[in-house]
Amino acid sequence: LVESSADSWRFYVVHEQGERGSTASGSGVFFRDLTLEHLSADQDDISGRYFLQNTNSWYVADVDAASTDDGGDILQWSFNGNENQLWQLVQNADGTYRIESVNSGKVMDVEGASTADGANVVQWSWQDGANQKWNVVLNSDGTYRLENVNSGKVLDVAGSSSSEADSLVQNGWTGADSQKW
Structure with missing residues (x-):
């Protein structure tokens, strides 16, 4: 799932096998917020x-x-x-x-x-x-x-x-x- 507004996005990442910080399969969602900025030449x-x-x-x-x-x-x-x-x-x-x-x-x-x-x-x-x-x-x-x-x-x-x-x-x-x- 991705939400966006202006130049930032929120990514919700779902892992199902308990890997890399996620919860056990089927028992919840692990998410991380990322902010991306557009860089111009100047x-x-x-x-x-x-x-x-x-x-x-x-x-x-x-x-x-x-x-x-x-x-x-x-x-x-x-x-x-x-x-x-x-x-x-x-x-x-x-x-x-x-x-x-x-x-x-x-x-x-x-x-x-x-x-x-x-x-x-x-x-x-x-x-x-x-x-x-x-x-x-x-x-x-x-x-x-x-x-x-x-x-x-x-x-x-x-x-x-x-x-x-x-x-x-x-x-x-x-x-x-x-x-x-």
């Missing part, structure tokens, strides 16, 4: 707060155990609405973005400024490093990819996993659903 700053949901697994980017430490692992986890799953996109002067955990104030960082496929993505205090800057790229299917400025690689789930608690890494862009958000 409105390209998408700074704001987001839950980053992976297209492959439907899990969201989550700072493990709500860590506030440098090096805290970022993984995929079931949506619970906590601040360790909420991310602030902040546009930098050069047009790139830093992706800050609302819980810790730390940013998504490719560990050790690695340029290798499979390098782990963690949170770290903002140091204005290229490994902490991301380009947000709209894909043709309406999803987004997050491309690291230092490596040119994109945010991905390790092994393209659809399992809870698997780490987020960087990999070269292939167009796989695990690289879409």
Whole structure:
């Protein structure tokens, strides 16, 4: 079911097998509100707060155990609405973005400024490093990819996993659903 008014929509999503936060089959409805905004060519700053949901697994980017430490692992986890799953996109002067955990104030960082496929993505205090800057790229299917400025690689789930608690890494862009958000 979809309701709309002006430029926002309300989606009611029904799951019947008790998966991903829904109730048991036939015993209720699980719903989530989404607000979509139309961006025009002159409105390209998408700074704001987001839950980053992976297209492959439907899990969201989550700072493990709500860590506030440098090096805290970022993984995929079931949506619970906590601040360790909420991310602030902040546009930098050069047009790139830093992706800050609302819980810790730390940013998504490719560990050790690695340029290798499979390098782990963690949170770290903002140091204005290229490994902490991301380009947000709209894909043709309406999803987004997050491309690291230092490596040119994109945010991905390790092994393209659809399992809870698997780490987020960087990999070269292939167009796989695990690289879409």
